[in-house]
Amino acid sequence: MEFSEWYSDILEKAGIYDLRYPIKGCGVYLPYGFKIRRYSFEILRKLLDETGHDETLFPMLIPENLLAKEGEHIKGFEDEVFWVTHGGKTPLEVKLALRPTSETTMYYMMKQWIKVHTDLPLKLYQVVNTFRYETKHTRPLIRLREIMSFKEAHTAHATKKECDAQIEEALTLYKAFFDEIGVPYVISKRPEWDKFPGADYTMAFDTIYPDGKTMQIGTVHNLGQNFAKTFELEFETPDGEKDFVYQTCYGISDRAIASLISVHGDEKGLVIPVDVAPIQIVLIPLLFKGKEEIVMDKIKELNKTLKSEFRVHLDDRDIRPGRKYNDWELKGVPLRIELGPRDIENGHALIVRRDTGEKITVEYSNILEEVEKIVSMYKDNLKIKAEEKIKSFITVVDFESDVNALSEKVKAELLENKGIILIPFEESIYNEEFEELIDASVLGLTTYEGKEYISVARTY
Amino acid sequence: MEFSEWYSDILEKAGIYDLRYPIKGCGVYLPYGFKIRRYSFEILRKLLDETGHDETLFPMLIPENLLAKEGEHIKGFEDEVFWVTHGGKTPLEVKLALRPTSETTMYYMMKQWIKVHTDLPLKLYQVVNTFRYETKHTRPLIRLREIMSFKEAHTAHATKKECDAQIEEALTLYKAFFDEIGVPYVISKRPEWDKFPGADYTMAFDTIYPDGKTMQIGTVHNLGQNFAKTFELEFETPDGEKDFVYQTCYGISDRAIASLISVHGDEKGLVIPVDVAPIQIVLIPLLFKGKEEIVMDKIKELNKTLKSEFRVHLDDRDIRPGRKYNDWELKGVPLRIELGPRDIENGHALIVRRDTGEKITVEYSNILEEVEKIVSMYKDNLKIKAEEKIKSFITVVDFESDVNALSEKVKAELLENKGIILIPFEESIYNEEFEELIDASVLGLTTYEGKEYISVARTY
Numbered sequence: 001m002e003f004s005e006w007y008s009d010i011l012e013k014a015g016i017y018d019l020r021y022p023i024k025g026c027g028v029y030l031p032y033g034f035k036i037r038r039y040s041f042e043i044l045r046k047l048l049d050e051t052g053h054d055e056t057l058f059p060m061l062i063p064e065n066l067l068a069k070e071g072e073h074i075k076g077f078e079d080e081v082f083w084v085t086h087g088g089k090t091p092l093e094v095k096l097a098l099r100p101t102s103e104t105t106m107y108y109m110m111k112q113w114i115k116v117h118t119d120l121p122l123k124l125y126q127v128v129n130t131f132r133y134e135t136k137h138t139r140p141l142i143r144l145r146e147i148m149s150f151k152e153a154h155t156a157h158a159t160k161k162e163c164d165a166q167i168e169e170a171l172t173l174y175k176a177f178f179d180e181i182g183v184p185y186v187i188s189k190r191p192e193w194d195k196f197p198g199a200d201y202t203m204a205f206d207t208i209y210p211d212g213k214t215m216q217i218g219t220v221h222n223l224g225q226n227f228a229k230t231f232e233l234e235f236e237t238p239d240g241e242k243d244f245v246y247q248t249c250y251g252i253s254d255r256a257i258a259s260l261i262s263v264h265g266d267e268k269g270l271v272i273p274v275d276v277a278p279i280q281i282v283l284i285p286l287l288f289k290g291k292e293e294i295v296m297d298k299i300k301e302l303n304k305t306l307k308s309e310f311r312v313h314l315d316d317r318d319i320r321p322g323r324k325y326n327d328w329e330l331k332g333v334p335l336r337i338e339l340g341p342r343d344i345e346n347g348h349a350l351i352v353r354r355d356t357g358e359k360i361t362v363e364y365s366n367i368l369e370e371v372e373k374i375v376s377m378y379k380d381n382l383k384i385k386a387e388e389k390i391k392s393f394i395t396v397v398d399f400e401s402d403v404n405a406l407s408e409k410v411k412a413e414l415l416e417n418k419g420i421i422l423i424p425f426e427e428s429i430y431n432e433e434f435e436e437l438i439d440a441s442v443l444g445l446t447t448y449e450g451k452e453y454i455s456v457a458r459t460y
Numbered sequence: 461m462e463f464s465e466w467y468s469d470i471l472e473k474a475g476i477y478d479l480r481y482p483i484k485g486c487g488v489y490l491p492y493g494f495k496i497r498r499y500s501f502e503i504l505r506k507l508l509d510e511t512g513h514d515e516t517l518f519p520m521l522i523p524e525n526l527l528a529k530e531g532e533h534i535k536g537f538e539d540e541v542f543w544v545t546h547g548g549k550t551p552l553e554v555k556l557a558l559r560p561t562s563e564t565t566m567y568y569m570m571k572q573w574i575k576v577h578t579d580l581p582l583k584l585y586q587v588v589n590t591f592r593y594e595t596k597h598t599r600p601l602i603r604l605r606e607i608m609s610f611k612e613a614h615t616a617h618a619t620k621k622e623c624d625a626q627i628e629e630a631l632t633l634y635k636a637f638f639d640e641i642g643v644p645y646v647i648s649k650r651p652e653w654d655k656f657p658g659a660d661y662t663m664a665f666d667t668i669y670p671d672g673k674t675m676q677i678g679t680v681h682n683l684g685q686n687f688a689k690t691f692e693l694e695f696e697t698p699d700g701e702k703d704f705v706y707q708t709c710y711g712i713s714d715r716a717i718a719s720l721i722s723v724h725g726d727e728k729g730l731v732i733p734v735d736v737a738p739i740q741i742v743l744i745p746l747l748f749k750g751k752e753e754i755v756m757d758k759i760k761e762l763n764k765t766l767k768s769e770f771r772v773h774l775d776d777r778d779i780r781p782g783r784k785y786n787d788w789e790l791k792g793v794p795l796r797i798e799l800g801p802r803d804i805e806n807g808h809a810l811i812v813r814r815d816t817g818e819k820i821t822v823e824y825s826n827i828l829e830e831v832e833k834i835v836s837m838y839k840d841n842l843k844i845k846a847e848e849k850i851k852s853f854i855t856v857v858d859f860e861s862d863v864n865a866l867s868e869k870v871k872a873e874l875l876e877n878k879g880i881i882l883i884p885f886e887e888s889i890y891n892e893e894f895e896e897l898i899d900a901s902v903l904g905l906t907t908y909e910g911k912e913y914i915s916v917a918r919t920y
Contacts, residue, residue, distance in 0.1 A: 020572050021519055021565075022526060023556065028569055031514035031584070038515070054491035055498070057608050059481050060589055061542075066482060079548040082521075084558065087593030088539040096483065098544065105481075109488055112480055124491070129520055129589075133547030148517050 003211040007262060008140070014270050014331050016261065017140050025138035025145030032331065035278035037149060037257055041127055043180050043275065044151055044252060047173050053123045053153055058105045060128070061096040066104050070230045073103060076197025080133045082145075098131035103198070103223075103249060106154045107231040114245060116236040117158045121166070125153035141258035142215070142460060150253045156233065156245040163222065163246030167203065170220045170250040174205055177252070178217070182273040182382045183207050183259045184390040185217065186420060188444035188455050193432050196249075200224035206443055206457070208393045209262050212418020214443065214457040217255050223247040263386050264355075270332025271355050274379055279313040281306055281371065282328045284321055286340030299339050302349070305368055310375075329354060334378050335371065355381050393419025394448070399426055407437040410456060414440055422446065422453035430454055463671040467722060468600070474730050474791050476721065477600050485598035485605030492791065495738035497609060497717055501587055503640050503735065504611055504712060507633050513583045513613055518565045520588070521556040526564050530690045533563060536657025540593045542605075558591035563658070563683075563709060566614045567691040574705060576696040577618045581626070585613035601718035602675070602920060610713045616693065616705040623682065623706030627663065630680045630710040634665060637712070638677070642733040642842045643667050643719045644850040645677065646880060648904035648915050653892050656709075660684035666903055666917070668853045669722050672878025674903065674917040677715050683707040723846050724815075730792025731815050734839055739773040741766055741831065742788045744781055746800030759799050762809070765828055770835075789814060794838050795831065815841050853879025854908070859886055867897040870916060874900055882906065882913035890914055 001009075011017045016033030029037060045055065061084065068074045077100045084096040099105060106124065113119060130150045134143055153170070157163040171187065178185050185205040195202040196219065205218035227233070228244035237243050264271040274280055283306075285299045299314060306312045313333075315324050321338070328336055336352040343349055349367055351360045355378055362370040395417045400406040406429065413421045423429070425445065435442045438456055446455040461469075471477045476493030489497060505515065521544065528534045537560045544556040559565060566584065573579060590610045594603055613630070617623040631647065638645050645665040655662040656679065665678035687693070688704035697703050724731040734740055743766075745759045759774060766772045773793075775784050781798070788796055796812040803809055809827055811820045815838055822830040855877045860866040866889065873881045883889070885905065895902045898916055906915040 018569065018572065021569065022523055023519060023521055026519035026521060028519065029517035031516055034515050034517055037517075055494050056491055057489035057494055057497075059483060059486035059488065059606055061483055061486060061606065063482055081548060082544045082556075083546040084542045085545045086543040087595075088541060090593075096542075109478065109481065112478065133550075135547075146519055146521065 003209060010261065010265060010269055011140055019140050023145065025134050027140055029148060032278055036272065036276050039276040040181055040256055041149060041151065044177050047176055048125055048153065051169060051173060053125050056124050056126050058102055058126055060099055062099055062105055064095040064097065066108055067097045069104060070198050070227055073198040082131050082133050100130055100132055102152055103227060107227050107233060110156055110233055111231055114156060114233055114235050117238055119235065120156055120158045120245065121162060122156045125151060127151045141254040147253050150251060152249060152251045154249045156247050160246050163248060166248045167220055167222050170248060171203060174218045178205065181256065181260045181276055182386050183217065183263055184386045186446055186455065188446045190444040191442050196221045198223065198226050207259050207263060208390050208419050212393060213460050214420060215255060215259060215460045217259050218252045220250040221248060223249060264382060269330035272332035272334060273382055274334050274375055277334055278311065279333045280310045281312045281335045281337060282333045283312060283314045284324050284336060284338050285316065286321055286338055288341055291341040294344060295339060295341060298344050302339065306371065335374060353378055394422065395419065396422045399424045403429060403434065410438045414458060420455050420457045422448055422455055425452045425454055463669060470721065470725060470729055471600055479600050483605065485594050487600055489608060492738055496732065496736050499736040500641055500716055501609060501611065504637050507636055508585055508613065511629060511633060513585050516584050516586050518562055518586055520559055522559055522565055524555040524557065526568055527557045529564060530658050530687055533658040542591050542593050560590055560592055562612055563687060567687050567693060570616055570693055571691055574616060574693055574695050577698055579695065580616060580618045580705065581622060582616045585611060587611045601714040607713050610711060612709060612711045614709045616707050620706050623708060626708045627680055627682050630708060631663060634678045638665065641716065641720045641736055642846050643677065643723055644846045646906055646915065648906045650904040651890065651902050656681045658683065658686055667719050667723060668850050668879050672853060673920050674880060675715060675719060675920045677719050678712045680710040681708060683709060724842060729790035732792035732794060733842055734794050734835055737794055738771065739793045740770045741772045741795045741797060742793045743772060743774045744784050744796060744798050745776065746781055746798055748801055751801040754804060755799060755801060758804050762799065766831065795834060813838060854882065855879065856882045859884045863889060870898045874918060880915050880917045882908055882915055885912045885914055
């Protein structure tokens, strides 16, 4: 099955996201999908909270004059902003934009709060819905008109040095997050012509989907003093001078969820990383006539034991075990434990791993410890497999001084190997002309195994 | 100080909510306020999750034709809906409403999911922002154009009996929630002329603010089959017949936060219920020359001990203790613990309660247990005080058959005692004419100490 078909199919069948809503690019997070989202964003929240970021909630509507305040910024967004023009039947005096992102909202408010260097640093974030009037083909959780979950962090600092250090902190945080949900990534410094509108520069995380196309899954922007000058974010330094703050912002969206689904899934369905799995272990009783009670008693006991550490579900539906296996494999539950009369007699239980399909017979008396061990192997394996997959999609080519020969080579590699093609950095080809020539996207400057490359790929 | 002045003042000074945003009725949840919101809604989420509700996330935009599908419903909302008419510079073919509430969105989707009785019951909820084009005076967290936090639950059932039972469950859940955040309430069945547009009937929770006006803080609606018929929510019964589902919906908003602030606060500032306090205990070292290290070592140890069970903050700022006391009293931190060299010598610590101001010297060796005891007393006291306050605002009057005499009496009581006036139920006065006569609002039918009354009040 082709990847994009597999993807749409699994979202529906596994109960992740339903796109049958009568507005293009708007859909519903279903209960199972919502739980994956909840656990994923809880990991992100924890990382942010632990590093001194404060969660907040800013308004969704932005007056036109506020959105337009930063020239580069509005140019980047004006074609894709939804506009509110009426309240009831009354035309509004000032049009209101549905936030495409919250720089203008947040920096307007920061002006009220920042007066003196002791007000800094300010490190805020929020998890909100944002909106883009996408005219391109939309894709569930990937390219939406309502981005249902956008974690955007915005910081302000007294010095350039602290601001640069914040960029490093943000990169470290995002690495930790993607590592924890097992999504592999390549980090690039985006080219000038593809940076965030209004930023000094943009660092981006890309992952590679099974079809070999890259997906931007996180961005970190160094805004320098650009927005600060527009929004008059001036403060008094320790010397009593006036200076503008230095700012960063960084975001992660629903694409994190789309990616953990896409990267790990297989032909049987989802394979969910343990930490974000709504159900981590499913228990299946194998019932035989006359032995039902023994099995049910034992499996309820097991349920209780495992619940102390894991999210467990006991599937006691009155259907064949085989159908249950299929259901939970489709939903990507990491471990399945089967328990029948024979297992009980022998003091055993059978554990089946979703990632490898491996069946492991364990001593029942020692089951919590055994499960912990297998869960840990499952985690490691998911990371290793994902790393291997992304590596198999990275191709390094030699530089050629004949730009046409080079572009032909890159195009051939893109066709053959897909994924990311790394070209040793040369100033002369690092431009939009070359990008057009290869008919693909320049992701930017990428450090790979210690060397600097220009990375190119076909992107989502 | 007058209540409404106190309220605006405390939101700003305690860092709850900042309304200096250039759109009326839209503001910012500040870090401290956001934490109160987070803990409060976590309590609500837990109650809902434990009773089989599934969290979801539905689109924010509603096409005009979908919002207008239910006649009564749209009539109730059409004057206060914000309309999106443009994407970029392109006029949209169908206007899109910013959700004022999500019945139409959710029931459109439920039609895709409900086919047969085994698909029922369906119990969903979401916590989202909703919008009203308020033309009246707006008030932070009370009457907003962007309601930043609306928990709306929507359920569908196979029988009227199950639907009615769901109303009871919802009332029980909401009672538990308001009890836990210490907000007292009176429950009324709203009169026909004030029920939710499209509902069979509406049950409402009102609390009473310090100025004697009531505030609606939660509503539970029995929708019967009204929406089901409009949205064609038909299913196959166990007998193979067709029937429409029975529905309920119930909501709680930012007003829960506004109320826990308003009900408990005093002239020194906030008094926050323990379970939703961002900081539950603040530690203040009393430093004297030459003894700084002894005190700081001990208080860091204390910090570590208490952190195992509580959200603790060690205030080691280089300012006078008196200023620290004021800061944390303003922010409503439940307990303050002071520790100085003399306390350490004597093996003591001093605990100060925010609710009563009481100072309690405790044995340091036993401090975790002592704190637990005091926290439990604090919780009880907050509930008792809030209950007493609301009771002092409830006045029962005798019925008079002369409607003019009765209305004069009610008006006099409203002027004198404010709060809620309870009139023994009589069909003849339960109408809008009487409501106009008393120049106040009829909250509805209220059972109080076993008897049925018509409750009236001045409301927010």
